[in-house]
Amino acid sequence: MTLNLPKDKLVEMYRKMLEIRFFEEKVFELYAQNLVPGTIHLYAGEEAVAVGVCSNLRRDDYITSTHRGHGHCIAKGADLKRTMAEILGKKTGYCKGKGGSMHIADFSIGMLGATAVVGAGIPIAVGAGLSIKLRHTDQVAACFFGDGASNQGTFHEGINMASIWKLPVLFICENNLYAMGTRQSIAMAIENVADRAAAYGIPGVVVDGNDVLAVYEAARKAVERARKGEGPTLIECKTYRHKGHSRIDPAKYRPKEEVEAWLAKDPIKRFKEKLLHANILGETEIQQIEKEVLGKIEEAVKFAMESPLPSPEEALEDVYA
């Protein structure tokens, strides 16, 4: 994929990917120190997908997200402080501590929330697309979901509905080859989830999900198509999670060679090399960006750590509007 985007845009994309990576490393560290309640599902390794897609979206476009949602939030422009605060269960978090790692939302930037019910965000994005159509705006809605989620009825029902009504929806499958310990080949007889698009009469595209520019380009076309009222697209991004499924899953079900091969295809490393090679960024600029991003993450952690916990009775609020 060529680097025919403005320098600012490329640097912004690189910065976002780093933000996600460093953020996730920090979450992992805090988790190990027992500072994160519950469980975590890290996005490290899959940054090119969220960033490649969201770099095509406007602030008023919508996304729906999953249990592995930190990266989607950050890519859509969520505030790192409030995201981190939510993960630590603080009152200052996006959901006042009611949601946690698996349920972050920022409706002010079109991030319609992360659902932990696998596949549930898919028809919700279809509904956002329907609303766009009924309100006659040129927004789009994108839903992120895993390979595992594509075996859920909601995937098939949602895509079919978006197809017949020509809704402005991007179906973004993050195929990281596993759903927990279940290899893709155990759960489906096809190699490409994108092949399922044909059954619903919409375009289905397979891209290298560890190449942010490839994802960007596929999403750009899909967004263009959606904004013109031509309907949805299914984009399958082949990628890999660097860590286990959740918390302390050692992921022993993944062959060592496979893990190593994918680690070598690290999306951030690859993008960095490209940027350096094309003289878009120099080593010093790269280091400067890393420093700035690390500083931002530290600020977010500080904010989250210093924030108060919610008071217990707040549990009773927000049940009804």
Added chain:
Amino acid sequence: MRKIAYREALKEALREEMRRDSRVFLLGEDIGRYWGGAFKVTKGLAEEFGDERVRDTPISESAIIGAAVGAAITGMRPVAEIMFGDLTALAMDQIANQAAKIRYMFGGQAKCPIVVRTPFGAGVNIAAHHSQSLEAWFMHVPGLYVAVPSTPYDAKGLLKTAIRSDNPVVFCEHKLLYPLEGEVPEEEYTIPFGVADVKREGKDVTVVATLFMVHKALNAAEELAEEGISVEVVDPRTLTPLDKQAIIKSVKKTGRIVIVTEDCRTAGVSAEIAAVVAEEAIDYLDAPIKRVAEPDTPIPFSPPLEQYVIPDEKAIIKAVKEVV
């Protein structure tokens, strides 16, 4: 007697029934050799019985239960695992409209011997989609049995009965119970459905509790005993069929009842038990019926919020003191 964990007791029941009856097989997400079940109940069973009988499925809850129903009405005895109780919502049509009604609607021609094993309960900070207690949903559907084992002993005996039952059983487990150890005999036994167990005898107040709340009720009873209040803890063990007589018998003795369940208060398990006591034992009551339950909210994530909505020993003690 030897002690084993609740999860081991469940596994023993599965293993024994699979050895006894070749029609018994397991299906569910990540229950096989690679993960062994999200709570490790089925760990090792794929190695013993093979991938055919311990089947990893796609993430397709509706088809998991639908396939169980189809297999059951054609001669098999499937035990399906739904990874979290909250996710039974995705399979609700197959459970409530298909499995539950297939016998009645077709005039008694079919039987549907499926078991749906699933963990409910809060307490591990995994928020609103992974923490609910939805046992009452299933009590509301005629044709389903609902088991709620609170100890390793009950878990094993009830699961064996569930597998041998010719009716669909929703087998409600609790996340916090899996590591809990308790006495389980080496020799074979089963526990009939519809027979409550008095987990502690007492004479002043009856506390009816289910699943993890049984243990909180026992802790509360211990504390109250020090203050001279004698609490009887009754565990129904199955909600359908419900052992009304055991509850009424205890109420006759104590004249007071507190019902403790982790599900939401409104139209919940405690509401049904309270209604039974109000209808059939009101004359024996010396005080109003009390309920301790979740205060009608989704389960929040942050620890102080979550702890606030889950009934605890303090709430049980307070309720008991209000009726004595």
